Amino acid sequence: MKIVKIYEDSCVYCHLCEVACIVEHSQSKDIIKAFKRETKPIARCSAEFNYPLSYSVMCRHCDDAPCIEACQTGAMHRDERGYVVVNEDKCVGCWMCIMACPYGVIKKDERREVWGLSTKCDLCPDRETPACVEACPNNALMFEEV
Amino acid sequence: MKWMKNLKNYTPPAFKVIRDDDRCIRCKACVEQCSFDATFYDEEENKIWNWDANCVSCNRCAAICPTEAITVETRGYSYRHNYSWGSHIDSLKKRAIFGGTPVVSMGNDKPYKIYWDHLLLNASQVTNPSIDPLREPMELKTFLGKKPHSLHLKDGKPDIDISPQLELNVPIMFAAMSYGALSYNVVEALGRAAQHVGTFYNSGEGGLNKDHYKFQGNIIVQVASGRFGVHKPYLDVGSAIEIKIGQGAKPGIGGHLPGEKVTETISETRMMPQGSDAISPAPHHDVYSIEDLRQLIYALKEATEYSKPIIVKIAAVHNVAAIASGITRAGADIICIDGFKGGTGASPQVIRDNVGLPIEMALAVVDTRLRDEGIRQDISIIASGGIRNSMDVVKAIALGADAVYIGTAALLAIGCTMCQQCHTGKCAWGITTQDPHLSKRVNPDIASQRLINLLDVWALEIKETMGAMGINSIESLRGNRLNLRGIDLTEKEMEILGVLPAGE
Numbered sequence: 001m002k003i004v005k006i007y008e009d010s011c012v013y014c015h016l017c018e019v020a021c022i023v024e025h026s027q028s029k030d031i032i033k034a035f036k037r038e039t040k041p042i043a044r045c046s047a048e049f050n051y052p053l054s055y056s057v058m059c060r061h062c063d064d065a066p067c068i069e070a071c072q073t074g075a076m077h078r079d080e081r082g083y084v085v086v087n088e089d090k091c092v093g094c095w096m097c098i099m100a101c102p103y104g105v106i107k108k109d110e111r112r113e114v115w116g117l118s119t120k121c122d123l124c125p126d127r128e129t130p131a132c133v134e135a136c137p138n139n140a141l142m143f144e145e146v
Numbered sequence: 147m148k149w150m151k152n153l154k155n156y157t158p159p160a161f162k163v164i165r166d167d168d169r170c171i172r173c174k175a176c177v178e179q180c181s182f183d184a185t186f187y188d189e190e191e192n193k194i195w196n197w198d199a200n201c202v203s204c205n206r207c208a209a210i211c212p213t214e215a216i217t218v219e220t221r222g223y224s225y226r227h228n229y230s231w232g233s234h235i236d237s238l239k240k241r242a243i244f245g246g247t248p249v250v251s252m253g254n255d256k257p258y259k260i261y262w263d264h265l266l267l268n269a270s271q272v273t274n275p276s277i278d279p280l281r282e283p284m285e286l287k288t289f290l291g292k293k294p295h296s297l298h299l300k301d302g303k304p305d306i307d308i309s310p311q312l313e314l315n316v317p318i319m320f321a322a323m324s325y326g327a328l329s330y331n332v333v334e335a336l337g338r339a340a341q342h343v344g345t346f347y348n349s350g351e352g353g354l355n356k357d358h359y360k361f362q363g364n365i366i367v368q369v370a371s372g373r374f375g376v377h378k379p380y381l382d383v384g385s386a387i388e389i390k391i392g393q394g395a396k397p398g399i400g401g402h403l404p405g406e407k408v409t410e411t412i413s414e415t416r417m418m419p420q421g422s423d424a425i426s427p428a429p430h431h432d433v434y435s436i437e438d439l440r441q442l443i444y445a446l447k448e449a450t451e452y453s454k455p456i457i458v459k460i461a462a463v464h465n466v467a468a469i470a471s472g473i474t475r476a477g478a479d480i481i482c483i484d485g486f487k488g489g490t491g492a493s494p495q496v497i498r499d500n501v502g503l504p505i506e507m508a509l510a511v512v513d514t515r516l517r518d519e520g521i522r523q524d525i526s527i528i529a530s531g532g533i534r535n536s537m538d539v540v541k542a543i544a545l546g547a548d549a550v551y552i553g554t555a556a557l558l559a560i561g562c563t564m565c566q567q568c569h570t571g572k573c574a575w576g577i578t579t580q581d582p583h584l585s586k587r588v589n590p591d592i593a594s595q596r597l598i599n600l601l602d603v604w605a606l607e608i609k610e611t612m613g614a615m616g617i618n619s620i621e622s623l624r625g626n627r628l629n630l631r632g633i634d635l636t637e638k639e640m641e642i643l644g645v646l647p648a649g650e
Contacts, residue, residue: 010589012576014175014210031213035171052582137210138589 001061001082004045004123004130004141008055011047011140017056018043020135024124042107044121045132045141056132056141059084059105059121067120070100076118085122093117148186149197155243157236159198162219163207169215170194176207176216181574181584182567204565206574237495248495251568251578253395253487253532253554256499260487261506261639262538266648268629270616277618279609285619286605288317288549290386290526291455291479309479310455312366312386314549315344316605317620318539320597321530321553322368322388322459324350325358326403326412326424327491327568329585331593332560332577337361338590339597348551351390351401351426353415359383366457369446371400372426374416378449386480387446388457389439391430394488394505394531396497397461401426403491407571407580440476447477455479462486462508462531463501467515474516474525481525482551483508487532489554491578492569505531506545510643513546513625536607545643546625559600560593 019031025041026034034040045058065084067076075090076097086097093116098106109119124130133143163184177187177194184200185207187193201218208216225235240248270276277284291311298305320340325333327350334357336347341364348366349358353375358365367384369376381387392398403412403424413420433439443456458473459482460466466483473481485505490498509529516522529542530551542550558564561575568578576587608620617623631648632640640647 010586012587013178013583015173015178016175016210016212019171019173019175019212031171032169035173052586054583054586135212138587139592140589 002143002145003061004058004121004133005144006055006057007140007142008053009140010138011055012138013047013049013054014137015047016135016137017045017058017132017141018047020131021045021058021121024127024131039111042109042119044105044107044119046105056136057103057105058132059123060103061121061123066100066102067097067106070096072096081123081125083123084120086118086120088117091115091117147188147195147197149199151199157239157243158224159201159221161201161203162198162221163196163201164217164219165194165196166215166217169213171213171215173212175210175212179206179210179574181206181572181579181581182570202565202567203563204567204574205563249492249569250495250498250566251489251491251493252564252566253489254498254502255566258486258504260532261504261635261643262532262534262541264633264635264639265506265541265643265645266631266633267537267540267544267611267615268631269614274616276616277613279606279613282613282618284609284612285621286316286608288314288620290314290528290548292525293523295523310453312346312455312480313344314346316601316608317543317547317549318601318604319345319366319528319549319551320347320556321488321551322348322350322366322390323491323553323557324352324368324403325355325415326350326352326407326580327578329573329576329579329588330355330357330411331585331588331590332557333358334590335560335588335593335597336556337364338594339601340364342594342598343601345601346385348388349384352403352412352424353417354380354383355411355415368459369442370426371428371430372424374418374424374426377417381446381450384454386455386457387450388459388482389430389442389446389478390459391433391439392459392461392463392484393490394461394484394486394502395490396493397463397486397501398428399493399497400428401492404569404571409580412580436472436476439473439478443477457482457528459484459528459530461488461501462503462505464503466503466508467511470512470525471515471519471521474521478525480528480548481512482528482530483512484551485509485529485531488530489557490568505529505533505542507642509542509545509547510627514644517625536604537611539604540608540611540623541630543620543623544626544630546627548624555600556597559596560588 021043023031023034045056047056061083073090075087079085106120109117129143133141177185182200203218289311292309294306320336340347346366351368351370362383366386368388370390405421405423457480458478462485486502526548529547533550533552573579576585627644630645632645633648
């Protein structure tokens with residue numbers, strides 16, 4: 001199984017992983033429209049910085065995923081590719097997955113009308129290589145076998 | 147705005163950052179990438195500002211911007227036009243305001259004549275066949291070092307002592323750029339590329355980090371006037387030892403690595419206290435004559451049991467031919483001549499812009515002089531300083547060089563945009579900095595691959611040109627000035643270069 005591997009020694013903290021993630025998860029998949037016209041989706045990865053350290057972090061798709069354990073509705077599940085993803089219809093926004101995640105990579109999307117939605121990296125099901133990996137200018141993110 | 151202008155220390159900004167607001171998505175990539183404090187974000191206004199006075203036109207922001215919203219432009223002088231004063235106005239004002247002489251980096255950027263661009267190459271037509279390098283073997287292999295005067299055979303085999311030689315797969319090596327001036331990752335990339343291609347990189351005068359001893363077999367170690375990091379294992383790891391007398395960008399001037407760049411690892415490598423300025427004296431204080439140089443050459447040969455060639459690197463200066471002759475007679479195996487377009491990590495502007503000779507001239511006169519004196523075989527010549535492309539390499543070899551050094555060209559391949567800020571230690575491309583966050587910007591995997599690509603492409607281009615000339619070995623091109631013709635040159639210039647005018 002391939003996941004996004006993080007090479008912190010090469011991260012230049014440019015935020016382009018976040019930009020690419022937002023564009024990929026937008027309606028139009030157009031960078032200008034995604035940022036300026038539409039409701040901007042939440043970036044599933046986040047660039048973290050504490051001089052001189054910096055890296056981008058997103059879901060590790062753990063083998064023993066604590067978020068799946070914690071989810072009371074079964075919204076957080078493992079899909080046929082083996083990746084941990086959220087079933088939007090089942091998520092009730094209780095945020096237990098956020099509490100359980102050891103990496104802090106599940107984010108709140110509170111824009112849904114009735115209740116919130118847990119948002120996390122889905123490893124871009126429509127693409128061969130995730131958008132963040134493709135956008136990284138310095139190979140700090142690589143899509144590689146675990 | 148984060149800054150406010152003050153007339154007391156004002157000189158007009160040299161560049162202007164233009165931002166297309168329709169394209170700007172406020173991703174702040176440019177803000178994070180600007181290491182010169184010229185770009186910042188105002189959260190309240192949701193606006194990205196530029197302070198043009200701080201901009202050095204490194205183009206990092208324009209390069210990283212995902213929507214191509216940024217252009218960096220050169221500002222024209224808004225003073226009344228004056229041909230004779232021009233850029234000297236601000237240059238003078240800066241000295242008056244700040245009370246110091248400006249320090250600059252990279253090579254001489256003044257519009258002196260570039261002789262490479264006035265030399266044309268030959269090609270075969272009808273009377274001699276050209277060669278297709280993709281179908282027939284082409285030899286770029288080069289050996290640097292003393293060559294025997296004559297060949298004697300004993301039982302059908304050569305009976306000669308061959309002095310130690312450097313074996314190069316391409317006649318191009320990476321010039322001396324110290325660890326200290328360059329970041330760790332760049333040195334790593336140079337080493338990997340040299341190892342992969344089968345050529346050499348030069349440690350520069352800053353010693354060798356213990357991690358880089360693994361490049362043994364592809365390192366030239368330098369002994370400069372500061373003698374930083376010179377010890378027995380350092381001399382042993384080099385395939386050749388280079389004594390640096392001078393550097394093209396700053397002939398007659400020593401080196402100066404600012405204390406801010408002397409970090410823990412640099413101090414360990416250079417064997418000097420952390421945070422103190424690394425000052426290389428202008429002369430070697432034990433080399434005041436050719437005789438002294440001979441002593442140093444033989445001291446180094448003795449220390450390494452005569453197993454390595456010794457290179458002497460000098461800047462191209464007025465009487466370079468006579469000096470080169472002296473160096474040959476002092477026992478050096480290889481001489482490196484560095485032209486005035488050669489780069490530096492820090493040099494006083496006045497020196498960089500006004501001192502030295504073009505490498506083309508220096509190379510031609512040295513080769514001619516050594517041939518006239520019958521000692522050309524005693525020494526190999528490396529041309530350095532302002533080699534910009536593969537054709538410069540071909541022309542240098544035709545003028546008499548055995549190989550060339552590339553410094554600036556190698557850095558350009560890695561990302562450098564020649565903004566000339568190496569001395570600030572804030573390189574936005576992560577090349578000439580010791581800041582642990584900035585130096586991450588060079589990924590040695592990517593950088594070494596780019597260097598390998600550059601050398602591979604240049605090698606192919608050199609083979610193509612040689613093929614067109616009907617030459618299948620670089621040896622046949624070496625010093626073959628009949629393959630060069632001068633264009634737009636005076637008779638005297640062509641006499642010095644030893645080439646015929648176009649059409650003759």
